[in-house]
Amino acid sequence: MMAAVDNLKRLCIDHYFQEEIEDVMGSCMNLIHSHDLHDATLALRLLREDGHDVSADEILRKFTNCSGEFIVALSDDIRGLLSLHDMSHLNMGGEASLYKAKEFSSKHLASVVRHLEPSLARYVRQSLDHPYHLNLMQYKARHHLRYLQSLPNRNTAMEELAIAEFHLNKLLHQEEMQETKRWWMDLGLAQTIPVARDQDEAQEGLDGSYKDFYLMENPSYACSDAKEHMHRLIEREWEELNRECFRRKRTFSSIFMQACLNAARMVSVMYGYNKEQRLPVLEDYMKMLLL
Secondary structure (H helix, E strand, C coil): CHHHHHHHHHCCCHHHHHHHHHHHHHHHHHHCCCCCHHHHHHHHHHHHHCCCCCCHHHHHHHHECCCCCECHHHHHCHHHHHHHHHHHCCCCCCCHHHHHHHHHHHHHHHHHHHHCCHHHHHHHHHHHHCCCCCCCHHHHHHHHHHHHHCCCCCCHHHHHHHHHHHHHHHHHHHHHHHHHHHHHHHHCHHHHCCCCCCCCCCCCCCCCCHHHHHHHHCCCCCHHHHHHHHHHHHHHHHHHHHHHHCCCCCCCCHHHHHHHHHHHHHHHHHHCCCCCCCCHHHHHHHHHHHC
């Protein structure tokens, strides 16, 4: 049942089954004590997303050796590693086991990906490049559906509902784009104000200039030092956001917190330039929603 709940959430159709999901969430409390890496980490993530106060360090301790490192034998458990990797991004700050979980799962998934069958290899790469918690749910949903469709045991009813939901969202976004375009053309600013444009300028990949300023302020540092510093800052801000979103007594409403999560997830979409100074995730996402 937990796998079904996870799939519903990943496909962005869980809002149709809120009562049913609440009824089965109690079983997560038993599964977090499982000695199966996938089951325990999946239950842990679902409970934390639901606002339960569960200790990652305590739950993951059984998967480590006397030195506190993850047991090497777990590196062969691909499903478990994927689930561990997903859970590692819900760190609320200071959770040592989740820092180690991210390092362990990333390292072993990256090393094994070239030996996997194509559909699973594609899914693993997607998980490493675009972690579930850090990316827009609608974007991840399409890739998750593609993976589910490649499995021998499929839930066609769930897949059909997800496809219908995608089409509804696509129609909604197309209508919104038409309304926005009509509003902009009626406004007429492109004709009256020289600096107003009908389309975005070509991007040079210079929007995220923090790295350049950091290197100017610290001339003895290498580019790799600046990137590491930026990653630490981003990680710290995600931990702060996680603390607010995943605690039972939240300061703000769940709708507002979801909006905050989506705003944070948009950063990597809008500034995730590749070597060609393009935004591949944004392009892929727009194609999914509009074409």
